[in-house]
Amino acid sequence: MPEEVLFKSESDMNRSEIASLLRRVADNLDAGEAITLSAGSDAVTLDPPARPTFEVKAEREGPTDAPGELSIEFELEWDEDGGDGGGGGDLTIE
Structure with a gap:
């Protein structure tokens, strides 16, 4: 899509x-x-609906043998028709 x-x-x-x-x-x-x-x-x-899917991703971009760019991405996802997101494991952030 x-x-x-x-x-x-x-x-x-x-x-x-x-x-x-x-x-x-x-x-x-x-x-x-x-x-x-x-x-x-x-x-x-x-x-967002009452229960969207919440995705957290930590990434390193660039060559594996040299310093790259680090990022933390936070994403909320839901179906446009109003449906709630899917499930996953329990997330904690400290």
């Missing part, structure tokens, strides 16, 4: 700025509210 990018933003921020944005997402999820992403004139509002 082809992927359609509805919104994308990438910018350098300090840890506090990132934490503030993640906290806003967490607050909206906790309150059952939609999440609006906006940057410049681009914006999209998404309303």
Whole structure:
């Protein structure tokens, strides 16, 4: 199935700025509210269901014999028809 990018933003921020944005997402999820992403004139509002699939991925990109780029990705997934996501193992983050 082809992927359609509805919104994308990438910018350098300090840890506090990132934490503030993640906290806003967490607050909206906790309150059952939609999440609006906006940057410049681009914006999209998404309303995750009560039980979306939550994916966490840690990656290293680049050659295996040299320093590369590290990343942590957080992803919420759900069916567009409103169905909830699938199940998986219990996740903890420390």
